[in-house]
Amino acid sequence: MTGLDDKAAILLLSGGLDSATVGAIARAEGYHLHALSFRYGQRHAAELAAATRVAAHLGITEHRTAEIDLRLFGGSALTDDIPVPKGRDAEAMASAIPSTYVPARNTVFLAYALAYAEVLPARHIFIGVNAVDFSGYPDCRPDFIAAFETMANLATRLGREGAARIEIHTPLIHLTKAEIIRRGVAFGVDYALTVSCYDPDERGRACGACDACILRREGFSAAGIADPTIYRTP
Amino acid sequence: MTGLDDKAAILLLSGGLDSATVGAIARAEGYHLHALSFRYGQRHAAELAAATRVAAHLGITEHRTAEIDLRLFGGSALTDDIPVPKGRDAEAMASAIPSTYVPARNTVFLAYALAYAEVLPARHIFIGVNAVDFSGYPDCRPDFIAAFETMANLATRLGREGAARIEIHTPLIHLTKAEIIRRGVAFGVDYALTVSCYDPDERGRACGACDACILRREGFSAAGIADPTIYRTP
Numbered sequence: 001m002t003g004l005d006d007k008a009a010i011l012l013l014s015g016g017l018d019s020a021t022v023g024a025i026a027r028a029e030g031y032h033l034h035a036l037s038f039r040y041g042q043r044h045a046a047e048l049a050a051a052t053r054v055a056a057h058l059g060i061t062e063h064r065t066a067e068i069d070l071r072l073f074g075g076s077a078l079t080d081d082i083p084v085p086k087g088r089d090a091e092a093m094a095s096a097i098p099s100t101y102v103p104a105r106n107t108v109f110l111a112y113a114l115a116y117a118e119v120l121p122a123r124h125i126f127i128g129v130n131a132v133d134f135s136g137y138p139d140c141r142p143d144f145i146a147a148f149e150t151m152a153n154l155a156t157r158l159g160r161e162g163a164a165r166i167e168i169h170t171p172l173i174h175l176t177k178a179e180i181i182r183r184g185v186a187f188g189v190d191y192a193l194t195v196s197c198y199d200p201d202e203r204g205r206a207c208g209a210c211d212a213c214i215l216r217r218e219g220f221s222a223a224g225i226a227d228p229t230i231y232r233t234p
Numbered sequence: 235m236t237g238l239d240d241k242a243a244i245l246l247l248s249g250g251l252d253s254a255t256v257g258a259i260a261r262a263e264g265y266h267l268h269a270l271s272f273r274y275g276q277r278h279a280a281e282l283a284a285a286t287r288v289a290a291h292l293g294i295t296e297h298r299t300a301e302i303d304l305r306l307f308g309g310s311a312l313t314d315d316i317p318v319p320k321g322r323d324a325e326a327m328a329s330a331i332p333s334t335y336v337p338a339r340n341t342v343f344l345a346y347a348l349a350y351a352e353v354l355p356a357r358h359i360f361i362g363v364n365a366v367d368f369s370g371y372p373d374c375r376p377d378f379i380a381a382f383e384t385m386a387n388l389a390t391r392l393g394r395e396g397a398a399r400i401e402i403h404t405p406l407i408h409l410t411k412a413e414i415i416r417r418g419v420a421f422g423v424d425y426a427l428t429v430s431c432y433d434p435d436e437r438g439r440a441c442g443a444c445d446a447c448i449l450r451r452e453g454f455s456a457a458g459i460a461d462p463t464i465y466r467t468p
Contacts, residue, residue: 118338
């Protein structure tokens with residue numbers, strides 16, 4: 001397609017540990033990244049401040065934040081007044097789709113990334129989904145990603161007319177949290193810039209007890225790497 | 235699935251002729267409709283006023299409007315300052331994807347509908363896409379809809395756990411504009427409530443010259459039904 005930079009890519013950037021690692025991997029592979037974040041009624045605006053820091057850290061010059069309105073439908077502890085579950089072990093996390101699941105979230109995020117990709121144009125989209133430590137989420141699994149990619153190539157001018165196949169890249173999908181952290185450290189990611197907590201305070205300090213904090217803390221421990229996270233409870 | 239009303243359905247409602255017809259068809263088939271509209275930086279807020287009128291006309295009690303931000307990426311005459319093309323014949327319309335195409339629009343709309351469906355829950359989504367008179371849009375074709383449906387069933391709690399297959403219904407997809415209008419009239423649709431124009435004035439009066447106006451006017455003519463549209467140029 002005329003005007004297509006074959007290394008141009010959209011990076012879905014939440015400000016968490018995973019998307020920061022994905023950005024570092026994509027950068028090392030020579031992609032030219034355009035970052036996309038969302039303000040989606042989530043409680044944790046601290047995440048967006050982290051996304052801005054991570055984008056600068058990765059040397060990304062174009063970073064856009066879309067305002068979306070998933071609160072309109074409700075149904076998640078991340079957007080509603082449902083309490084964030086705390087202190088759960090791995091078995092409890094894996095036993096059911098958690099209340100922090102945002103309905104159709106990755107479908108909505110990838111749909112926006114696709115719109116952005118089509119306008120640039122870019123044929124690559126990077127997303128930090130993981131099917132190992134977050135197996136409770138249906139939209140983090142490889143078959144979902146493959147189905148989205150198929151749909152994306154039928155949905156767009158780029159896929160239809162451009163003879164340029166849209167690709168959804170998920171470099172973390174089969175890694176454990178410890179493997180993600182080791183890889184990120186190898187690529188120079190400063191995890192002190194990132195926020196994973198589902199319930200941080202206004203300064204971005206982590207609660208230490210939600211599923212995301214527990215997985216993150218266990219990941220640093222298993223990787224044998226010092227955890228740079230700032231917790232509000234010592 | 236517990237709590238699933240098997241006739242609950244999401245209706246993507248733009249306020250135009252097609253979605254009003256889809257709503258009337260779905261209502262006649264016994265579906266319980268929840269309407270979803272979008273404010274997406276389009277020039278024509280008149281469309282949203284029409285959506286509200288049509289929802290009332292169809293007896294829909296739940297009608298939500300999501301604020302979305304496709305202007306963030308630009309790339310369309312419907313959201314940008316690119317002029318809306320006027321006075322084109324059918325051949326010119328069909329020759330290429332038009333500048334009024336909004337990038338990944340139906341992907342984004344259906345993603346929101348899927349989030350709404352998952353929260354209700356509902357397993358049916360109705361959308362007024364049409365592959366006959368708008369063949370220039372890649373995301374109006376049957377293969378795109380089928381791929382979205384496959385993806386939707388992998389993306390959601392409902393599709394994964396509920397043993398309830400999510401279905402995307404496109405009752406207009408193979409109809410001409412004249413057939414759509416005849417069907418709508420048979421189901422009692424008052425098309426005077428609808429706005430199709432890409433460039434209406436602030437009172438919702440149609441320009442009469444954009445692709446949507448031309449297709450609509452030709453549709454009424456071919457159907458042999460008086461056109462109730464209010465045009466600002468006589």
